[in-house]
Amino acid sequence: MCLGIPGLLVEVDPPTEFATGLVEFAGVRRRVSLACVPEAVPGDYVLIHAGLALSRIDEEEAGRVFEMIRALDPGALDEVR
Amino acid sequence: MKFVDEYRDAEGARALAEGIRRAVTRPWTIMEVCGGQTHAIMKFGIDQMLPGEIRVIHGPGCPVCVTPQEYIDSAIDLACRRKVMLCSFGDMLRVPGSAGSLLQAPSRGADVRTVYSPLDAVEIAALNPAREVVFFAVGFETTAPVTALAVTQARARGLNNFSLLVAHVTVPGALRALLGMPGNTVQGILAAGHVCTVMGWHEYVSLADGFRVPIVVTGFEPVDLLEGILRTVRQLEAGRHVVENQYSRAVREFGNESARRLIDSVYRVADCSWRGLGIIPQGGLRLRPEWCDYDAEVRFGRCENGLEPESECRAGDVLRGLIRPDQCPAFGTRCHPENPLGAPMVSSEGACAAYWKYGRRSDLGSPAS
Numbered sequence A: 001m002c003l004g005i006p007g008l009l010v011e012v013d014p015p016t017e018f019a020t021g022l023v024e025f026a027g028v029r030r031r032v033s034l035a036c037v038p039e040a041v042p043g044d045y046v047l048i049h050a051g052l053a054l055s056r057i058d059e060e061e062a063g064r065v066f067e068m069i070r071a072l073d074p075g076a077l078d079e080v081r
Numbered sequence B: 001m002k003f004v005d006e007y008r009d010a011e012g013a014r015a016l017a018e019g020i021r022r023a024v025t026r027p028w029t030i031m032e033v034c035g036g037q038t039h040a041i042m043k044f045g046i047d048q049m050l051p052g053e054i055r056v057i058h059g060p061g062c063p064v065c066v067t068p069q070e071y072i073d074s075a076i077d078l079a080c081r082r083k084v085m086l087c088s089f090g091d092m093l094r095v096p097g098s099a100g101s102l103l104q105a106p107s108r109g110a111d112v113r114t115v116y117s118p119l120d121a122v123e124i125a126a127l128n129p130a131r132e133v134v135f136f137a138v139g140f141e142t143t144a145p146v147t148a149l150a151v152t153q154a155r156a157r158g159l160n161n162f163s164l165l166v167a168h169v170t171v172p173g174a175l176r177a178l179l180g181m182p183g184n185t186v187q188g189i190l191a192a193g194h195v196c197t198v199m200g201w202h203e204y205v206s207l208a209d210g211f212r213v214p215i216v217v218t219g220f221e222p223v224d225l226l227e228g229i230l231r232t233v234r235q236l237e238a239g240r241h242v243v244e245n246q247y248s249r250a251v252r253e254f255g256n257e258s259a260r261r262l263i264d265s266v267y268r269v270a271d272c273s274w275r276g277l278g279i280i281p282q283g284g285l286r287l288r289p290e291w292c293d294y295d296a297e298v299r300f301g302r303c304e305n306g307l308e309p310e311s312e313c314r315a316g317d318v319l320r321g322l323i324r325p326d327q328c329p330a331f332g333t334r335c336h337p338e339n340p341l342g343a344p345m346v347s348s349e350g351a352c353a354a355y356w357k358y359g360r361r362s363d364l365g366s367p368a369s
């Protein structure tokens, strides 16, 4: 629950009161809130906690975090689906 | 050292372990406070790579484990009410309350839904105007921003059938309580990297200073953990106690300011009870008065469930780092994942589950697969 799941921001939705975007992680695409990473643009990697992107990270870190979650708690990746 | 061989940077890990061996001259006790780190330490055998002087203990780093039983009972009670749909993170479902878990509650007429995000629970409320949707808001500072966002969205969308049962806890409050307890043995702390992506590390400065303990913000890969331990040991050996940031790849001094603003706009810091630790001053978050109409405890009444029943589970001692899970008399005999007696064995992030999964069962022979 404490580890953010890394995802690739593929699309930022048109602006509304609550910023959202489409993120690809663990092979699925999901709409997440971008309220806390307003500066994120498509192509960025973000760490997502329960549907809210909370930090931007680089691609290498995204890969490392993903591998560790897959090793430690693959169930966390299934919950995204 | 057989575990770390599976890891891609085994060489780097070995070099760091060697560095620790060279740096250490005396025994030191270091606590980590993150379920992910506990599991990484066990899986990769970090504990077994360290010199005998270094004792790593596991603090209250599993949010599911520290959620007090009374809140699980409240959640079940709410879920049983007519019209209520209780939404929760999946992790919470198996944790025992005083009469069963949320997973078993549907047999008593409860409507319980697992959601990935509290924002999904807001959608459920929008789609079911005749129902009362309650989200069970548990977790550390990593989940508080998104539950705060959920009520903010519910209010903005005029949804009157959404509320939160709030049991959020905060890491610095718990550390302050642990370090101040009589008999505390913790001399250095690894702070959880992903929690600090939200809150930053500035809050730890007064703790490091006040209790004279080094605090190193640490990631959760083997090389991160070993580097965090090395930095902590170097400070301890030199008599220093400052905050260092090992996980600067993702953590900044003030964390994510919009997330902190979200938390502040919805929650206030409050005295809260933690499972096994009792009431911790400033140990959690509760809704601000201006959000009381979204507070399930206000809307449906506070459920009084009385005291925690007698149990042989030593979760409190495990969460305080007083004993290792394998030192609990029930560990591996009367308590195992198929028959968990307490939250640290149930939760995928729990320390007892980690010791079981990675074969730290001294009396039970070699590790299972």
Ligand code: SF4
Binding pocket: B312, B313, B314, B315, B318, B325, B328, B329, B330, B331, B332, B335, B336, B340, B341, B342, B343, B344, B345, B346, B352
């Ligand atoms: S091993 Fe089981 S009974 Fe003992 S502290 Fe852990 S969860 Fe409780």
